[in-house]
Amino acid sequence: xxxxxxxxxxxxxxxxxxxxxxxxxxxxxxxxxxxxxxxxxxxxxxxxxxxxxxxxxxxxxxxxxxxxxxxxxxxxxxxxxxxxxxxxxxxxxxxxxxxxxxxxxxxxxxxxxxxxxxxxxxxxxxxxxxxxxxxxxxxxxxxxxxxxxxxxxxxxxxxxxxxxxxxxxxxxxxxxxxxxxxxxxxxxxxxxxxxxxxxxxxxxxxxxxxxxxxxxxxxxxxxxxxxxxxxxxxxxxxxxxxxxxxxxxxxxxxxxxxxxxxxxxxxxxxxxxxxxxxxxxxxxxxxxxxxxxxxxxxxxxxxxxxxxx
Numbered sequence: 001x002x003x004x005x006x007x008x009x010x011x012x013x014x015x016x017x018x019x020x021x022x023x024x025x026x027x028x029x030x031x032x033x034x035x036x037x038x039x040x041x042x043x044x045x046x047x048x049x050x051x052x053x054x055x056x057x058x059x060x061x062x063x064x065x066x067x068x069x070x071x072x073x074x075x076x077x078x079x080x081x082x083x084x085x086x087x088x089x090x091x092x093x094x095x096x097x098x099x100x101x102x103x104x105x106x107x108x109x110x111x112x113x114x115x116x117x118x119x120x121x122x123x124x125x126x127x128x129x130x131x132x133x134x135x136x137x138x139x140x141x142x143x144x145x146x147x148x149x150x151x152x153x154x155x156x157x158x159x160x161x162x163x164x165x166x167x168x169x170x171x172x173x174x175x176x177x178x179x180x181x182x183x184x185x186x187x188x189x190x191x192x193x194x195x196x197x198x199x200x201x202x203x204x205x206x207x208x209x210x211x212x213x214x215x216x217x218x219x220x221x222x223x224x225x226x227x228x229x230x231x232x233x234x235x236x237x238x239x240x241x242x243x244x245x246x247x248x249x250x251x252x253x254x255x256x257x258x259x260x261x262x263x264x265x266x267x268x269x270x271x272x273x274x275x276x277x278x279x280x281x282x283x284x285x286x287x288x289x290x291x292x293x294x295x296x297x298x299x300x301x302x303x304x305x306x307x308x309x
Contacts, residue, residue: 020066023074120133129243130272136235136236137239138233139233139234139246139249140230140272141250141253141254141265142267142271144262144264145262146159162257163260165256169252174232175232178229180227181225186219189215196212231257234246235249
């Protein structure tokens with residue numbers, strides 16, 4: 001069996017000429033053609049050296065925009081992202097799509113209202129199925145990572161075969177999300193401080209407090225991160241009939257991914273809520289809404305009929 005080497009970036013664009021992609025050729029070639037046309041039209045009026053001096057910064061900027069990359073993005077894409085960010089609203093809120101404007105007779109300066117929050121999530125069920133409205137529904141599977149480089153060649157081949165089985169089992173598109181989130185050591189430090197006085201020996205208490213101080217200093221001195229791998233399974237159909245389908249596909253993904261050495265599990269509703277909140281506000285301290293009732297639950301008052309006077 002022949003082994004074929006593939007690039008790590010499977011989304012890398014194809015190079016078609018002189019090691020450049022079609023996008024890079026357009027970015028470099030378009031100003032080059034314009035400068036050549038300018039030279040053909042004004043060459044008999046303007047000294048060629050003056051045209052060359054004007055062409056050097058233009059072609060230099062075009063070459064830099066096409067070839068220089070930062071964080072995996074070329075400069076032209078970074079510039080486009082900066083323009084989009086500058087024009088996008090910086091403050092968003094839910095439930096203000098129909099907000100009334102301030103009356104014209106109000107003379108005081110009023111702050112600009114936030115823009116409507118356009119998150120496509122309409123509801124999250126207790127079983128973890130996310131209602132995306134007209135876009136269907138989705139389920140989220142959390143996966144552990146696998147230490148691939150420490151395995152033997154035979155074990156690596158088995159892991160690759162297991163992941164290939166997962167890819168071959170897909171009947172619809174899935175999204176693999178790899179994100180980094182901060183680790184908070186405050187709860188662990190608090191638990192150590194609370195448990196230290198109850199230890200049976202003073203040496204154990206001192207060791208527990210020293211370890212708590214070490215964790216507290218570590219949290220203050222470094223930015224601790226952990227990697228989270230999520231597999232999002234989505235179905236474009238109506239949620240009334242697609243919820244069971246997307247959940248079954250997610251459960252199938254959990255079973256198939258076990259052959260690739262990863263421990264996968266389907267997230268529940270509170271866990272999906274925590275993931276979305278953490279993605280929207282990474283620096284916040286938000287926990288899953290464990291004590292909240294589901295969206296379709298009927299809220300009733302206390303039984304007994306009334307209060308005793």
